[in-house]
Amino acid sequence: MRGFAKGAGIVLAGVMALGLGAPLAAQPIEDTLIVNEELEMTTRIPAPEYMAEIFDEVISGWHFRTGETRDMQRDDFDNPGMLFAEQGRDAWNTVEGDAGHSCASCHEGPESLAGYWTQNPRIGGDSNGELWAAEQYINNCRETRMEAEPWGWDSNQMKNMTALIASQSRGMPMNITTDGEYAEHWELGKEIYYTRYGQMQLACANCHEENNGQMIRADHLSQGHINGFPTYRLRTAGLVSRHNRFRGCIRDTRGVPYGIGSPEFVALELYLASRGNGLSVEGPAVRN
């Protein structure tokens, strides 16, 4: 009966703690995100069917941040991420490479890519049946159409460009395909999501599925959606790519991450993006 008695002790202690002013989990904050006083974002929705056993509601990381951080995302003049998107716009219009093209030569304005980010990563014409993230499509364009040097996945040029492209889809619902030719990638991403990596034996799910809403020291654990990437991070005062964040999380398990741009991380990106299907694209969002 030892185990039973101990278990009862824990329950009792938990009940006592509730009434005694001990730190309590902070709930996601009730608030509404309207950007530039006109673009209303969907930041909470009922969970998609394949998530129904996991969450009742899918909630943007915006609700887990402080008022000061949330406010920065309400207006593009207060959102430092938009400065980088504007630098991406300059690059969009700049001719580079031997073919004498800029992005604008073929795509005209970046608004022509409105909606693209809702289905990133995707299997498209250029990818020859592979699952590619936006960074791969951008570099494919640079190399084969512009005949220019590719950008590093995590370079500032690339993040500026992905911020510009993501921002063209702001307010549109994430709409990742999970079946058909996507199924095997989605399954791989899911497997990675639930694998406990590193000496600390932590899976994405341990923090962001089982413990979202709880505090790790002063950090409020969110559901870990990626609709706000590339994200302006206050901690580093710069844009952070999705894969950079994945790498940081696995590093923090005392583990060895997959490479930035690896098929494993693209698959994880697909799976994570699908968990937030229906949330508005927020990139570039502001987070701590």
Add this chain to the structure above:
Amino acid sequence: MKASQKILSLVAGMFALGGTALHAEPVHPDEVVYEDWLVTESLSGEPGDAERGYEVYTSRSQGNCIACHSITALLEDVQWHGTVGPSLDGVGARWEEADLRGIVANAKNLYPDTIMPAFYKSSGFIRPGQRFTMQPAEEPLEPILSAQQIEDVVAYLLTLTEYPE
């Protein structure tokens, strides 16, 4: 040679000389005897020191237990206690030393699905790295806490016998 290996060599040397060892040899993480989840013997062969255990508990570079657990009496000294794990108010009154040692060493023996890392475990990891460097590590790894740090933090937890009023 790592510090722990030096100690081991030193201890082995003492035995070889036929002298009486002043310090017992720590139990290797792979050789800890768990009875269910209990570990009855000191991992270091030495008693724990609760003051040092407080440092292990609160220090980010040691146990960093405070990242996930809260202790009401500690809130005056250190802000921002985590809520991922249960409050440890009264933990020393509801668990015995062997329970606490076993749970800190490897909580998964008692709670298989817990998020709590095993603090005295060397092998059986997926893609283990050398601390936070992202470089691959060969098992067996140095455990997250040393045998003595485990003893010290257990000694500290055993002092937490009061529930706040």
